[in-house]
Amino acid sequence: MSDDTLYKKSYLNRLGELKERSPKVAAKFMQFEHEVFNTGTIPPKIKELIAIAVAHTTGCPYCIEAHVAKYKKLGGTMDEIxxxxxxxxxxxAGAAISHSVNAINAFERE
Known part of the structure; x- marks a missing residue:
């Protein structure tokens, strides 16, 4: 592949390859995701808002787009997002700041 673009929407079409090459893993992931978003006590709209926040910390553009679309369909607003x-x-940012103690400790040990 000569394209240097890391993320393209069309790349998601290749997920079928995972299903073909590792069908058990793919099926278990899909089952797990279904259970997470369709069972439990937290309403689906709140789960989608949580997913949007987490997707921003993990940096997954595919997840951001998918969960924003689902959240919008559930009546979510741009302000909430x-x-x-x-x-x-x-x-x-808080994690980076709080982990600074590791740098302090490492510096003092050396």
Whole structure:
């Protein structure tokens, strides 16, 4: 493949290859995802908002697009999405700050 683009929407079409080459793993993942989003006590709309925030911390553009679309269909608003993204950003930044103690400890050990 000569294209240097890491993420293209069309690349998702290749997930079929995973299903062909590793059908048991693919099926178990799909079952797991179905259970996570379709059972439990948290309403689906809230689960999708959580997924949007997590997708921003993991950096998955495919997940962001898919979960934003699902959230919008469930009546979610842009303001709610952006607020969830800022919460995710705060936690990501907080993790970097709190992990700074590891750098301090490592420096002092050496």
């Amino acid at each position: 952006l607020e969830a993204v800022t919460v995710a950003a705060a936690l990501k």
